[in-house]
Amino acid sequence: xxxxxxxxxxxxxxxxxxxxxxxxxxxxxxxxxxxxxxxxxxxxxxxxxxxxxxxxxxxxxxxxxxxxxxxxxxxxxxxxxxxxxxxxxxxxxxxxxxxxxxxxxxxxxxxxxxxxxxxxxxxxxxxxxxxxxxxxxxxxxxxxxxxxxxxxxxxxxxxxxxxxxxxxxxxxxxxxxxxxxxxxxxxxxxxxxxxxxxxxxxxxxxxxxxxxxxxxxxxxxxxxxxxxxxxxxxxxxxxxxxxxxxxxxxxxxxxxxxxxxxxxxxxxxxxxxxxxxxxxxxxxxxxxxxxxxxxxxxxxxxxxxxxxxxxxxxxxxxxxxxxxxxxxxxxxxxxxxxxxxxxxxxxxxxxxxx
Amino acid sequence: xxxxxxxxxxxxxxxxxxxxxxxxxxxxxxxxxxxxxxxxxxxxxxxxxxxxxxxxxxxxxxxxxxxxxxxxxxxxxxxxxxxxxxxxxxxxxxxxxxxxxxxxxxxxxxxxxxxxxxxxxxxxxxxxxxxxxxxxxxxxxxxxxxxxxxxxxxxxxxxxxxxxxxxxxxxxxxxxxxxxxxxxxxxxxxxxxxxxxxxxxxxxxxxxxxxxxxxxxxxxxxxxxxxxxxxxxxxxxxx
Numbered sequence: 001x002x003x004x005x006x007x008x009x010x011x012x013x014x015x016x017x018x019x020x021x022x023x024x025x026x027x028x029x030x031x032x033x034x035x036x037x038x039x040x041x042x043x044x045x046x047x048x049x050x051x052x053x054x055x056x057x058x059x060x061x062x063x064x065x066x067x068x069x070x071x072x073x074x075x076x077x078x079x080x081x082x083x084x085x086x087x088x089x090x091x092x093x094x095x096x097x098x099x100x101x102x103x104x105x106x107x108x109x110x111x112x113x114x115x116x117x118x119x120x121x122x123x124x125x126x127x128x129x130x131x132x133x134x135x136x137x138x139x140x141x142x143x144x145x146x147x148x149x150x151x152x153x154x155x156x157x158x159x160x161x162x163x164x165x166x167x168x169x170x171x172x173x174x175x176x177x178x179x180x181x182x183x184x185x186x187x188x189x190x191x192x193x194x195x196x197x198x199x200x201x202x203x204x205x206x207x208x209x210x211x212x213x214x215x216x217x218x219x220x221x222x223x224x225x226x227x228x229x230x231x232x233x234x235x236x237x238x239x240x241x242x243x244x245x246x247x248x249x250x251x252x253x254x255x256x257x258x259x260x261x262x263x264x265x266x267x268x269x270x271x272x273x274x275x276x277x278x279x280x281x282x283x284x285x286x287x288x289x290x291x292x293x294x295x296x297x298x299x300x301x302x303x304x305x306x307x308x309x310x311x312x313x314x315x316x317x318x319x320x321x322x323x324x325x326x327x328x329x330x331x332x333x334x335x336x337x338x339x340x341x342x343x344x345x346x347x348x349x350x351x352x353x354x
Numbered sequence: 355x356x357x358x359x360x361x362x363x364x365x366x367x368x369x370x371x372x373x374x375x376x377x378x379x380x381x382x383x384x385x386x387x388x389x390x391x392x393x394x395x396x397x398x399x400x401x402x403x404x405x406x407x408x409x410x411x412x413x414x415x416x417x418x419x420x421x422x423x424x425x426x427x428x429x430x431x432x433x434x435x436x437x438x439x440x441x442x443x444x445x446x447x448x449x450x451x452x453x454x455x456x457x458x459x460x461x462x463x464x465x466x467x468x469x470x471x472x473x474x475x476x477x478x479x480x481x482x483x484x485x486x487x488x489x490x491x492x493x494x495x496x497x498x499x500x501x502x503x504x505x506x507x508x509x510x511x512x513x514x515x516x517x518x519x520x521x522x523x524x525x526x527x528x529x530x531x532x533x534x535x536x537x538x539x540x541x542x543x544x545x546x547x548x549x550x551x552x553x554x555x556x557x558x559x560x561x562x563x564x565x566x567x568x569x570x571x572x573x574x575x576x577x578x579x580x581x582x583x584x585x586x587x588x589x590x591x592x593x
Contacts, residue, residue, distance in 0.1 A: 202445055202456050209443030209501075212405065214431030214460040214508065 068236020
């Protein structure tokens with residue numbers, strides 16, 4: 001028991017010290033990257049409910065992120081002239097995204113696997129194209145001058161001094177995002193071990209059998225879509241307030257794929273794995289950035305555009321991981337057993353008996 | 355004897371194809387009734403319509419006198435139907451115990467569930483030995499036992515079994531059938547859809563013979579066993 005308290009305290013210290021250390025050693029832009037990593041963690045945890053828990057492949061998840069972001073951008077900026085506070089917009093974003101999740105879920109209830117993936121992909125694109133073409137969302141130009149997040153009189157957008165430390169805005173956001181990420185982790189954890197979590201597992205395993213157990217699969221699948229979407233909406237609200245500017249280009253299909261990669265690479269259905277996958281993939285492209293400097297110094301010329309090279313390295317890293325560890329970097333014990341069944345189990349068990 | 359299930363003029367269609375062409379059947383309380391027939395005769399379609407997995411095109415399904423037509427399947431389960439789907443359909447990555455717990459998903463009475471779990475383990479000692487094992491690692495026969503045990507966990511009034519002998523070794527088929535007979539003897543009403551006509555007829559009290567989407571023949575199981583048409587077509591014997 002004592003040991004657990006110590007580990008908890010240690011984790012807390014690391015989490016609090018992380019932005020200061022990062023700032024000191026790597027520079028301020030890396031703290032910003034940490035903030036983004038946390039946003040992606042929330043997104044990946046939300047998608048994990050749909051893909052990892054209920055086994056529904058969703059390739060349009062970024063749409064819910066967009067819904068949350070645009071809600072905040074429109075109701076807290078000079079765009080329409082409304083300046084609603086976060087405490088109102090955060091639950092609204094979650095609810096609105098959840099209802100979009102249900103709207104997506106309802107017509108796709110009968111679909112599975114590849115077919116579901118195609119429809120959800122279409123849904124993601126439809127939302128993006130709407131945002132691009134509607135007047136109320138200011139079309140492709142997007143919305144800028146979005147209010148920074150504010151709770152009471154505390155504005156996250158400006159620096160504050162605490163005990164002589166000067167805390168710039170990215171630090172404020174870091175701590176806000178940590179709190180909300182912790183909340184989402186807690187909800188996800190409770191869900192996985194709940195009655196509804198077990199029902200999702202049953203649907204993922206065998207839908208017909210789940211139906212014949214008396215599970216209302218319709219309702220359960222809608223719940224998965226709605227809950228996953230709600231987390232997407234929350235991250236969207238935070239993203240808009242943090243970034244101060246959003247446009248449809250932030251919500252392309254590539255983003256959906258990236259979030260899915262985080263879930264799969266880390267270990268579908270396993271919280272620690274998904275968190276690790278999200279942080280790793282959010283930071284990895286940045287980590288490859290010095291490669292262009294390296295070229296400049298050694299060859300006196302940049303042979304490959306750093307942006308392209310980054311994505312190439314990134315793709316290679318993904319492929320290598322998937323070949324070596326198809327179950328993800330940090331999978332749940334169950335999934336690991338499933339994918340390594342053949343080499344882990346004695347021959348007598350492998351052979352299908354009578 | 356009261357009638358538990360009554361089916362009138364049931365029609366099941368897949369698009370333009372009529373798989374079940376207006377059949378009538380009934381099952382009394384406590385009976386073990388079998389539906390036999392060749393591949394494609396419409397047996398599974400009939401069963402899936404009864405279980406609510408398929409919507410009947412027309413006809414009546416009455417369970418305990420109440421009309422069930424096109425109620426969603428989770429409501430049927432709550433009313434006391436249990437389906438053991440074709441190909442067993444256990445949850446491969448859940449343990450034996452978790453599988454059994456899923457069978458009691460609609461129930462709220464914890465002590466009753468524990469009692470039933472012990473009952474299932476008593477009937478299937480093999481499952482008790484492997485209670486912590488993943489269902490996917492069980493043999494085919496054990497999976498079938500698990501599927502039946504899981505269905506019993508819902509305390510059904512009527513157990514619907516779809517081809518429990520499918521894909522099993524002959525010895526295991528015998529075991530499964532003795533299990534089914536025992537369950538029936540303990541008072542469960544069972545509707546058994548089967549291709550293995552001989553075994554099904556030996557276990558059941560009454561039988562329906564299905565052919566081309568229609569019921570061709572309906573008699574006590576003993577009569578069927580001695581009927582020359584059934585012997586020729588389904589038991590592979592000349593009379």
